[in-house]
Amino acid sequence: MPVEEALPSLLDRGGELGEAVRAAVELVAAGRLLPAVTEAGYDAWRVGPLGTSDVEHSPVMDAVADVLARVEDGPAFVGSAVHHVPELREWADGLARPGSRVSLRLEVPGGDFAAGTFTAVVQVHDATTVADLAEVLATSPEAVLAVRHAAQVWPPLRRLLDLAVPDRLVLDDGEVLDLLGSGGARLAEAGIDVHWPRELDRDLTAHATVGAPDDELPSFFGAEALLDFNWRLATRGEELTEAELDALAEAHRPVVRLRDRWTLVGPDLARKARERDLKPLTAIDALGAALTGTARVDGEWVPVAPSRPLERLRERLTAEPVPQPANLRATLRDYQLHGLRWLAHMTGLGLGGCLADDMGLGKTITLIALHLHRNAGPTLVVCPASLLGNWEREIRRFAPGTPVSRFHGAGREVVTDGFVLTTYGTMRLDAERLAGADWDLVVADEAQHVKNARSDTAKALRRIPAAARVALTGTPVENNLGELWAILDWTTPGLLGSHATFRARWARPVEEGEPAAADQLARLVRPFLLRRRKSDPGIAPELPPKTETDQPVALTAEQAGLYQAVVRETMAEIRAAAGMQRRGLVLKLLTALKQICNHPAQYLGQREGLTGRSGKLELLDELVDTIRAERGGLLVFTQYVAMARLLETHLTGRGVATQLLHGGTPVARRDELVRHFQDSADPPVFLLSLKAAGTGLNLTRADHVVHYDRWWNPAVEAQATDRAHRIGQDRPVQVHRLIAEGTVEDRIAELLEAKKDLAATVLGRDDSGAAELTELTDAELADLVELRGDT
Numbered sequence: 068m069p070v071e072e073a074l075p076s077l078l079d080r081g082g083e084l085g086e087a088v089r090a091a092v093e094l095v096a097a098g099r100l101l102p103a104v105t106e107a108g109y110d111a112w113r114v115g116p117l118g119t120s121d122v123e124h125s126p127v128m129d130a131v132a133d134v135l136a137r138v139e140d141g142p143a144f145v146g147s148a149v150h151h152v153p154e155l156r157e158w159a160d161g162l163a164r165p166g167s168r169v170s171l172r173l174e175v176p177g178g179d180f181a182a183g184t185f186t187a188v189v190q191v192h193d194a195t196t197v198a199d200l201a202e203v204l205a206t207s208p209e210a211v212l213a214v215r216h217a218a219q220v221w222p223p224l225r226r227l228l229d230l231a232v233p234d235r236l237v238l239d240d241g242e243v244l245d246l247l248g249s250g251g252a253r254l255a256e257a258g259i260d261v262h263w264p265r266e267l268d269r270d271l272t273a274h275a276t277v278g279a280p281d282d283e284l285p286s287f288f289g290a291e292a293l294l295d296f297n298w299r300l301a302t303r304g305e306e307l308t309e310a311e312l313d314a315l316a317e318a319h320r321p322v323v324r325l326r327d328r329w330t331l332v333g334p335d336l337a338r339k340a341r342e343r344d345l346k347p348l349t350a351i352d353a354l355g356a357a358l359t360g361t362a363r364v365d366g367e368w369v370p371v372a373p374s375r376p377l378e379r380l381r382e383r384l385t386a387e388p389v390p391q392p393a394n395l396r397a398t399l400r401d402y403q404l405h406g407l408r409w410l411a412h413m414t415g416l417g418l419g420g421c422l423a424d425d426m427g428l429g430k431t432i433t434l435i436a437l438h439l440h441r442n443a444g445p446t447l448v449v450c451p452a453s454l455l456g457n458w459e460r461e462i463r464r465f466a467p468g469t470p471v472s473r474f475h476g477a478g479r480e481v482v483t484d485g486f487v488l489t490t491y492g493t494m495r496l497d498a499e500r501l502a503g504a505d506w507d508l509v510v511a512d513e514a515q516h517v518k519n520a521r522s523d524t525a526k527a528l529r530r531i532p533a534a535a536r537v538a539l540t541g542t543p544v545e546n547n548l549g550e551l552w553a554i555l556d557w558t559t560p561g562l563l564g565s566h567a568t569f570r571a572r573w574a575r576p577v578e579e580g581e582p583a584a585a586d587q588l589a590r591l592v593r594p595f596l597l598r599r600r601k602s603d604p605g606i607a608p609e610l611p612p613k614t615e616t617d618q619p620v621a622l623t624a625e626q627a628g629l630y631q632a633v634v635r636e637t638m639a640e641i642r643a644a645a646g647m648q649r650r651g652l653v654l655k656l657l658t659a660l661k662q663i664c665n666h667p668a669q670y671l672g673q674r675e676g677l678t679g680r681s682g683k684l685e686l687l688d689e690l691v692d693t694i695r696a697e698r699g700g701l702l703v704f705t706q707y708v709a710m711a712r713l714l715e716t717h718l719t720g721r722g723v724a725t726q727l728l729h730g731g732t733p734v735a736r737r738d739e740l741v742r743h744f745q746d747s748a749d750p751p752v753f754l755l756s757l758k759a760a761g762t763g764l765n766l767t768r769a770d771h772v773v774h775y776d777r778w779w780n781p782a783v784e785a786q787a788t789d790r791a792h793r794i795g796q797d798r799p800v801q802v803h804r805l806i807a808e809g810t811v812e813d814r815i816a817e818l819l820e821a822k823k824d825l826a827a828t829v830l831g832r833d834d835s836g837a838a839e840l841t842e843l844t845d846a847e848l849a850d851l852v853e854l855r856g857d858t
Contacts, residue, residue, distance in 0.1 A: 070134045084127065091128035095135045099219045101159075102144050108153035110143045112136040168192040169200070169213045170260040173238075173246075178266060180322045180329045185243045187236045189214060189227065190262075200234035220257045221250050243321040247333035267322060268330040273300050273339050275362055277353045278374025294353040296362070298343040299372070302330060316341040352561065353377065361587065392439035397432060397465045400609045402599060406433045409597050411440050414508065414535035419558030421514065421538040423598040426693050426771075427614060427801040428606065430539045431461050434510055437537070438486065439466055444507030445483040449528065451513055452490040453686035456619030456808045458512070462486050474501070491516050491524050498527035506533040513689060514538035517557065518550035520566065529557060542696035543596060548574040551592070559595055600697075601770075601799060610799040613792045617816055619808045620682035622664070627854060629663045629670065630810065634852050642845050650841040653848065657811065657840065660852060662707070664807035665776050669710050677717045683775060683805045684717065690773060690803060691723060691752060700750045700769040704787045705776050706757040714754055714775070724751035730759040744768055757787055767796040774804045777812050779840075809856035 077088040094100075094114040103113045112133045114125070136144075143150035170190045175183040189200040191210045200210055214233055218224040223242050227233035238246075245251070251261050263269060276299045300307045300315065302325055307315065315323055315332060323332050345364060348356065356362040356371040389408040391399050399407065406422055410433065413420040424430050438446045448458055455473060462471045462485075470485030475493050483504045494501060509531055511517060517525040536558045544551050552569045555562055563569045576584035599606055622630065637656040644652055662670040666681040677684065687703070694701045705711050708729045718725045726740050744750045745768045753766065757778055769791035778784050784804075792800040806816050843851065 070130050074131070074134070087127045088131055091131035092135070094128065095132050100132060100136055102155075104152060104156040104159045108151050108156070109149045110152050110155070111149070112144070168258065169210065169217055170197075170262060171217075171246075171254070172262045173243075173264060175264060178264075180267070181324075185238045185240075185321075187224075187238055189234050189236075201232050204232060204234070217254070217257070217259050220253050220259065221246075223250075240320055244334045247321060247331060248335060263331060266329060268302065268325075268328050271300060271302050271325075271330050271332060271336055273298055273336055274370045274372050275299070275345065275356075275364060276372050276374060277348055277356050277362070277377065294348050296345040296348045296353070298339040298345065300336060300340055300343075302326065302328075312340050312343060316343075352564075389440060392436055394468070395432075395436050395439055395465060396467060399432070399436060400429070402606045402609060403429050403433050403436075406430075406597060406599075407436045407440065410434075410437045410537060413595070414441065414537065417535060418595070419536040419538070419555075421540065421543060421554050421558055421596045423538075423540055423543040423596055425599065425601045425697055426541045426690075426699075427610075427799070428599060428601065430512075430541075431458065432465055434537065434539065435462055435465050438508065439469070441507060443534070444505065445485060445487055446508040446510060447487050447489065447501065447504070447506050447531070447533070448510045448512060449489055449491055449494050450511075451516065451685065451689055452492065453620050453682055453689055454512060455488050455490065456621055458486075458488050460617070460619055491528075494531075495524045495527045498530050502531045506531065508535055508537060509533040510537045510539060511554075511557070512539045513693075514540040514554050514557075515542050515550070515692075518553050520549075520553040520556065525553060525557070541693050543598065548577060551596075555592065555595055562595060563591070607799075612796070613788070613800045613802060615788075615802040615804065617804050617806050618686060619806050619813070620686045621808050622682055622810065622854075623667075623680055625667050625680055626663055626682065626807075629667055630660060630854050633659050633663065633670075634849075634854065638845075638849055638852070641848065653841040653843075656852065660811050661776055662710075664810050664812050665705070665707070665710050666713060668713055669707065674713070674716065677713060682807065684714075686805060687714070687773065687775065688721070690771070691718065694771050695723070695749075695752075698749055699771055700744065700747075700753075700766075700791075701771045701773065702753050702755060702766060702769045702787075702791055703773045703775055704755050704757045704784075705774075706778055707776070708756050710775065711754045711756055718752055725754055726751045727754045728759065729756040732759070741766065755787070755790075757783060764790045766790045770798045770800055772800060772802045774802070777804065777806065777815060779815065809854055811852045813855075814851055 074088070077085060078092070079085070080088070091114055099114055101113050103111050105111050111129070113129045114132045137147045138145060140146050143152050143155070168191075170192065172188045172190050174186050174188060176186065177183060189210075190197055191200050191203050191207055191213070193207075200214070203210060211233065214224065214227055218228060223238070223245075224236065227236050242250075246254075246261055254261060275296060277294055277296050300312060307325070311325060315325070315337065318332065318337065321332060322329050324330075348362070352362070353373075356373070362369060362371045388404065389411045391404060391407070406424070410420055410422065414437070422430050422433065434446075434448075450458060452475075455475060459471055459473065462469060470482075472482045472485070472487055473479075474481055474487050474489040474497070479493070479497075481487065481500055481504050483506075489497075489501070509528075511528060517528055519525060538554050538558050540554070543554055549566065549570070552563050552566060552574070556566075564572065573584060573588045577588060601607060601610060633656065637652060637659070641649055641652045641656065659670060664683065666677065666684055668674070668677055668680065679685075691701065703711075703714060705714070708731075711727055711729060715725050715727050726743065728737060728740050732740070740753070741764060744753050744766060747768070750768055753769070757774075772788050772791050774784055774787070788800070788802050792802075804816070806812050840848075840851070
């Protein structure tokens with residue numbers, strides 16, 4: 068489409084293209100045009116002279132200018148038809164690049180800055196000299212052309228062109244103020260300097276200050292306090308007094324007498340002196356300003372200096388270490404003590420925080436230590452259902468005597484004593500009941516579950532008040548910075564502003580690669596988010612080469628029903644049988660119960676509809692998501708090939724890359740699977756049948772091992788674990804043993820942990836490890852397989 072036909076549409080268009088077209092029209096209307104000869108020798112019009120900000124769009128602007136500057140018929144540079152005029156190239160180039168450059172020297176005759184008038188003197192610069200225009204006018208005709216260009220940039224200079232010798236211009240105060248502001252900025256962009264009298268100080272600066280009333284730290288949580296926010300002006304680094312600010316605000320000239328010196332005062336600085344009391348900031352906005360050194364004023368980000376109370380707050384964020392609580396039955400590692408100290412200081416100030424450590428670094432024990440340290444009231448822990456059992460066991464293990472209860476299941480009651488554990492689903496349903504309690508701490512474990520602030524779960528969590536809030540997650544940002552905003556806006560409301568403000572101020576510039584925005588966001592977020600990785604130099608040496616953890620999970624209602632039915636029916640058969648028949652029935656019972664604990668679909672021989680039916684599968688999903696977000700390598704062992712295939716179907720359906728190795732895998736394929744896992748930067752989840760993978764494999768790319776079900780013989784499990792934890796492994800290995808709470812698996816795990824010597828004697832005589840269990844009496848067997856607890 069020809070430019071002239073496209074112009075109406077382009078003028079209405081948004082974005083950079085529309086802005087460039089409108090700017091070109093304005094420049095043409097102002098007469099900022101230059102004739103040019105193209106490389107091919109044809110006449111053309113260009114806009115100019117251009118400032119540096121316009122150069123990027125000059126081709127568009129030149130095309131618009133060339134259309135607007137022509138008529139239908141006429142000679143070169145006039146008619147709409149182009150003309151071949153190569154002979155005019157030297158002339159046009161001389162116009163576009165004048166040989167002389169000019170600047171303006173401002174003077175006040177007699178040095179009477181109180182009442183005198185400013186005069187702008189044109190100076191001409193060539194390669195080696197600077198002279199007043201009046202001195203070189205006869206020998207430098209191009210200088211007048213340079214003055215014409217300058218007049219196109221700053222219109223008051225047009226009066227010079229009416230003078231016989233265009234060298235000196237008397238300015239009024241308004242024009243001087245314009246040179247101190249936007250007019251001077253346009254001249255500078257066009258390469259035309261303005262030189263002010265040396266007798267005048269030009270070091271008057273402004274910054275905003277934010278301070279707490281009565282020199283006290285405000286209560287930040289809830290962001291209800293308001294803090295004074297003011298402009299402060301300084302000369303030579305010393306702040307002006309209120310009286311000096313008043314004198315500055317009342318002045319109407321571009322120069323003011325300050326501290327026995329004449330000082331230039333631009334219009335922006337004078338306005339700040341007159342309107343120095345800004346809208347008060349909320350306490351949390353004030354803290355954000357103190358941490359980043361900037362705040363938004365009238366749509367502009369300006370430098371901010373914190374008052375002494377806010378400086379003291381920053382100092383308190385790095386205060387003296389907090390000792391480990393005496394009643395914590397564990398020895399915290401140094402980095403865990405640091406996490407405790409950080410959480411203690413943040414929550415002690417009424418601020419929240421996000422502990423974003425890698426899986427396996429001990430977020431749970433650190434939070435238990437925080438509860439014991441504060442000793443200030445009940446702690447509500449909201450977590451995925453698959454982690455309820457782990458929280459309860461860890462609390463009983465590391466803080467014995469501390470009350471712990473579950474707000475979950477039928478007939479649940481809020482007991483505000485010690486730790487109260489609930490799930491995200493239950494919390495969403497019963498947020499109002501939970502909000503009625505007086506919580507000291509509310510903890511969101513695996514806080515990525517509320518990374519969508521618009522979800523019902525996230526909204527429900529926000530309705531529960533507390534003295535302080537703590538988020539625990541290994542993946543504070545999985546997809547975009549909006550997830551970080553959602554977590555921190557819950558822990559410390561208002562810190563990052565509204566979501567729209569956060570997107571405009573931080574997320575979009577960071578995502579577009581602006582380093583300054585990324586640095587400021589990091590400074591703002593750093594005090595409120597503690598992120599540690601296993602590979603960090605200060606942490607890696609503290610980690611043991613292998614950490615083994617039992618991960619208890621509750622049965623689903625379907626699992627519990629099947630479990631009880633199988634126990635009831637099979638125990639009736641066992642009581643009526645004897646000899647080999649009884650032994651066979653016992654093994655059948657144990658196998659059936661283990662399969663039910665794994666997944667009802669394994670016991671029932673089903674292949675589909677796997678989601679939501681198994682506590683173990685829910686926990687495995689949690690582990691897989693976190694480990695993959697950390698780009699870790701994961702081995703999942705099960706003694707049942709059928710269960711491995713179900714896991715493969717389920718994970719593949721979730722979009723998780725998997726690979727499966729079992730006893731029937733050919734040797735060549737086995738080697739290929741191992742190579743692929745070992746060499747991958749983002750390895751698939753490796754599913755392995757326990758016995759087929761128990762020996763002969765080197766899988767040191769793995770830093771996590773999951774035993775989906777328990778083998779009766781612990782030596783077999785240990786052999787499987789050692790596929791990852793072996794010579795050549797250069798990272799700590801985390802072993803997760805999934806155990807169905809209240810079941811036969813739970814009882815066997817207790818036996819293996821508490822009586823390892825006896826376990827080796829009783830359970831270690833054959834590969835199955837279950838033979839001795841067939842010799843238990845009916846009463847002992849019934850006690851072993853009974854389903855216990857609230858499941």
